[in-house]
Amino acid sequence: MNDDSSSRIAAALRDWIADAPPGARLPSTRTLVARHQASPVTVQRALRELTAQGLVESRPGVGTFVRAVRTARPSDYGWQTAALRAPQSRTPAVSTAMRSAPNDVIALHSGYPERELLPERLVRSALTRAVRGDTTLSRPPVAGLPELQSWFAHELGAASPVGVTPPSPSDVIVLPGSQSGLSSLFRALVAVGQPVLMESPTYWGAITAAAQAGVRVVPVPSGPDGPDPDELARAFEESGARVFYGQPNYANPTGAQWSVERAEQVLEVVRTHGSFLVEDDWAHDFGITSTPRPVAAHDDSGHVIYLRSLTKSVSPALRIAAVIARGPARERILVDRGADSMYVSGLLQAAALDVVTQPAWQTHLRSVREQLRARRDLLLDSLHTHAPQAHVEQVPTGGLNLWARLPDGTDLIDLVTRCERGGLLIAPGTEWFPAEPAGPFLRLNYSGPNPSAFPDAARILGQALELPGSR
Template identity: 55%
Template sequence: MNNGSSAERIATELRAELAGAPVGSRVPSTRALTERFGASPVTVQQAMRLLVRQGLVESRPGAGTFVRPSAPAPRADFGWQTAALGPVPSGGAEVGSTLQNPTDDVIALHSGYPADDLLPVRAVRAALARASRSRSAIDRPPAAGLPELRTWFAHEVAESAPAGGAAGGAPAASDVVVMPGGQSALSSVFRALARPGDTVLMESPGYWGAIAAALQAGLVVVPVPRTGDGAVDPVVLAEAFERTRARLFYAMPHFANPTGSAWSPREASAILDVVRQNAAFLVEDDWAHDFALDVPVRPLVAGDPDGHVVYVRSLTKSLSPAVRIAAVIARGPAGSRIRTDRVIDGLYVSGVLQTAALEVVTAPGWPAHGRRMREQLRRRRDALVALVEAHLPGTLTAVPAGGLNLWLRLPDGSDAERFTAEAAVRGVLVSPGAEWFPAEPTGPFVRLNYSGPDPSRFGEAVRTLADCL
């Protein structure tokens, strides 16, 4: 056999061995391979040159020959999709900064979820373990949700309604449909109650997830500015309805995200009157129901017997980010359409998650946990407020009576995006204000969340933010 054929045979055998060798490991020397294969040094060197040309090994003069990393796969070409997909849908909804997963060394004031020490972690784990061993792990739940869970959501609204509410105002379990989280609930509501191209009115600033869900549904988002007290002006809202012919108004009447503001009973009544006069729907997002710190939550849906209010409440923030359970309460044809959308979109919500959530919120210890959580949140809020007022005077727009956030307006002329980026470089994450506006922001704002991990570092964080200004 000639040297060429011997070199190919040696290269083939070595190639198979090198396939499982760690990157950077040394290849046997020419002398060792000569003895092993009974070939001449020239033949072995020819074999090694074949492996070098194939990118399997590399020669380092004076050091030897070593296994190279595998050649990267050819880069995929997705350019064809640009023409196939066309423009980004309706303004280009984007995922908010609150979903960043920070490293342990940063101070996370951007988060949208409470830290573990504020959540019923052990109760959730135990409930999930029991649910996974029950029939819930096998059976298909009803499309609208477990009857017991739907009853609980309806009862929660009835319990928190003000005394002497409208006759027939309290919803029934049959008005409730269980959803896989609040974000999915909003998407279903927007799809079911509007068509692409329709207008939805929204408080501004408002929740980025609702803005994104509406845009993804093909709706035109028209902002309605909040007043200094936090609610929208009923006169301005009425003009927006008349100008746009909208049939949807999305709002957070209780401890709005991001501002923390809440409607007074008088404001709520006046706004609901405008909605009724325009034969429209108010999508009431009660995201902070469990985070009422100084004043109770009074859902508007409890005093709305005619179905103008479509109510959304999620348990995810108060139970666990892994327990994606929420509910929509809607009556009449609107409720029917939302239930139909839920079935078409996902058939039903995991029975295991529903069963676990129901066990936690109906356990005897749930009320006590809620009181402890709110007390911890109150202390965190007050601590962060004091630090902001001391080191960033004049920036806090209001002290929220509930929720999880502080809303800061930076000095005029500040660049909120640059400020946020500089803070991140220094190890403090905050949420830039621009993503909370349906249109152009009205000033340089940022949102700080006081429910994240390690409140002992609040002082360090606020001093860093002050340095960034």
């Protein structure tokens, strides 16, 4: 018998339970085997399913009984308001991008690539090998497995020009995902209540991490080529900030990539003000028509703190990232990481290292580049045909998202609701602004499931924008 058989038995028992009084004893396993012509294993699987659903309870040596329904009473947690007092900072709610989507909707809201864009066979093979190794039962160093530290250092060092000292493996701290890294960076580098500069718009997770660290965000407007150096310099001077968070390559949400000239100008401003640039290279593996150009590759004086993630490109189940920093800043970050999580699972580190050192990894990345190009262009064409009101000013040269400007006066909350009723999930752009939004925007992810539905998605969006009340 297979899982379908156990599910059919469970369904039949659910009907029986619906008419039975609480505490009624279910037929014995032997009776159920004969009645449904199933194996004992299949019957037990069905009973475990009902137990997990809270419908029955097993009493060893006695039998299985219909579970009594417990009447729920309203819970009063009002006392916690007085105990907790006011929060130190108002942390933004979890982003729409993290919302799980039902199978029957078109999902353009998520921030993660779908399964077919991941190196599934490499990941499965890597995990199989990792569980056979020493990392299964050993504690790794706080800063990470030396071999993985070396890989991260070598990758960035390969992009360093002649005359710039590349990072060493000892400059690398392995992280359980880049989100926890952002929290550590803000805690280690910015005192509570002090300012941190951020591009606007920018990654919602960085805004959240800053709020959790209790630091004050100062937005710096950023365009297709990156932030204006003069505006950045003025922000440093007026705020007294010593940290600037930016995404030079395929920014989330806009997809912008800093030009070579702009990157040099920004780095010069940071150096002039004796400050740090926190470079979030989250989409390093998602170039489409360009390659990533890490700013950190051009700095050996400790001004750039480089954050590199493998989570989205390898697997969301292998939350592995790294921060590369030099000098006292690196030591402060390491102390914070040790206090926060002690160390990162050696098993996951070994699996991630296995994946990215396989020859097939580069082959996979080339395939992903072409798939992302096709998906991006299909969504762009679909918007142009069915939702021309959603204007994409800049076609991204990499990353996972389109950043669409909507007509002035668009009610984003109403629009999101209308689209969801039509079977489309979208992410309102307000979540990516550290201050007031510069206008109504949507972030549309083209790496999600079912790209063949992009034309239908654009049609739903275009119709929702045309309905009265959308603006």
